[in-house]
Amino acid sequence: MLKLNVGDFLEEGVWDVNCLRECLPLHIIQLILSVHAGFNGSGTDRYIWQFTPNGSFSVNSAYSSFFPAEVSVKWDWQFLWRLRLPPKVKTFLWIVCHQKLLTNVQRQKRGLTQVPTCPRCDYPMETIAHLFKDCPFSLAIWNCLQIGDSSSPDMMDFKEWLLGNLQSKRMVYNGLPWPLVFALYLWFIWKWRCKGIFDQRFVMSADPQQLIIQYAWEWFNANKPPSPSYMPSVVQLHWIAPTHGVCKINTDGSRNCDSGSIGAGGLLRDNYGAWIKGFSVNLGVGSVLEAELWGIFWGLHLAWESGFRSVEVESDSCVAVALLSGFTISTHPLFSLISCCKLKMQADWNCSVKHVFREQNVAADVLASKSSVFGPGVHYFTEVLDCLVTCLAEDAIGVSRPRVVAA
16 A cells, blocks of 8 residues: 555546545545545646645744644634724724733833833833733722723733623613723723823823713714615525526535535536436535535536536635636645636536525535535436425526525
8 A cells, every 4th residue: 555656546536435445544534535636637736835825825824833822722803893993992902902012011021121110000010911900090090980790800811801891792871882981991091101101291180081981972973873874675586597508507515514524516407497417525524615616616527528518607605706717826725626627617618607696506505415415425416306306396487585685
């Protein structure tokens, strides 16, 4: 077995599962099945960068790869940009949440000062956590702002404290979102702290919490979302038959979120909506985009081998359709599969690929979802499966299915 090449495990471009089973455990085989190899148009083998989605090198991904433990527990602060807050406060929060605010501890690390103490209370270390939740000057304002049920800041980890308050659904002061008030509390604490150091004429307000609340109300009232000019509506969608002489190929991919197993399915129909052939393919473990592209690949393959020379392909994956319609860089992890799909599309026939909604692709969805029932590899069907009888009949007579859209 050690003398075998990769090509020895392929049969007409398809992985020979029986051969793989002789020398590899099942969980490794599951990973191999979704790998595209052996077809014309696959391109030459090349190195790609595994730490980015498009296979291209980036300094950021290279740096992160040196700290896998940190990456695995990294807090996701992307939700900050979706909060209804002043833009400058969002940027400020991003710096705070990533522990990059230039408190004296941070300044000492950068060689900007030799004194890491808090300039307000003389605590030995002015960390970001101390500045906002432990310093007596900040706590005095915090205690005035608090309304009822929030935990005391000194009882919580700093990041959990930030996360809990910024994702809170509470409304305070007769209609103000608590995350807005909390974010402005952080903003003003930092602003007043810096003014106290750099502006000798600065005098702290006797009621700082009132300034925070007033600012919050002014911004909130000035930035109320306009009344919606449209309301969601329901449209009725149905499968559309091709013109006479054209074969329609509907394909779909599926992925089990728990196991990571993927599969694809599809079918060929004529202008009456009548079944011609179908397929389902068990692809092992991978991404849903892989499954969608494999579905298109095998749909094109089946149509060509069946003798059709005028086809329309429909997929409910707009990402897959976009990849097949535009330029794809050679370092893309799915470049080989995308290239083979494009090669089939450019063969000597009339072929188009377009996106449709899921409600117009029900039959293919059924075949894709059933892929895990079958063994690894591709399975072709000449007879209609029982699970398809109803949806095929509905598609043939133009039964509509509802979809909610923005009017």
